Amino acid sequence: MLSKFIxxxxxxxxxxxxxxxxxxxxxxxxxxxHTQVNEAKAKIITRHYxxxxxxxxxxxxxxxxxxxxxxxxxxxxxxxxxxxxGMGLSYKRGLVLVNxxxxxxxxxxxx
Numbered sequence: 001m002l003s004k005f006i007x008x009x010x011x012x013x014x015x016x017x018x019x020x021x022x023x024x025x026x027x028x029x030x031x032x033x034h035t036q037v038n039e040a041k042a043k044i045i046t047r048h049y050x051x052x053x054x055x056x057x058x059x060x061x062x063x064x065x066x067x068x069x070x071x072x073x074x075x076x077x078x079x080x081x082x083x084x085x086g087m088g089l090s091y092k093r094g095l096v097l098v099n100x101x102x103x104x105x106x107x108x109x110x111x
Contacts (some may be wrong), residue, residue: 035100039070042077042098046070049096049105055083075100 037045046067068080077098081083084091097106 004042035072035075037077037098037103039072039077041103042070042100043067045098045103045105046079046081047060050081050083066093070098072100076106 048069050065055063055078057064062085063083064085065081065083068082070077070079072078077100079096079098081096083094083096084092098104
């Protein structure tokens with residue numbers, strides 16, 4: 001099985017996440033191709049994951065995160081997030097990868 005490494009950035013943490021690739025084309029993406037997690041569910045999973053990292057909802061604390069668009073790519077939801085301060089003065093953009101089949105967040109590899 002072919003594997004891809006995608007840079008994974010959340011806040012100031014940098015790591016690598018491994019995503020298994022399939023033969024599906026980006027232009028041929030469909031939620032009906034063996035996926036059990038839809039876009040809304042992927043965003044909910046992402047929100048829960050960010051909460052476990054210590055990020056709360058946008059504007060509610062110093063460490064907040066906003067969940068943005070989610071795109072299905074190779075049976076993985078790529079969810080855009082924005083983390084930063086509650087006052088909106090500084091923020092960073094990142095990605096959270098959610099497996100579209102089992103709903104698990106692909107964790108960064110530990111070295």
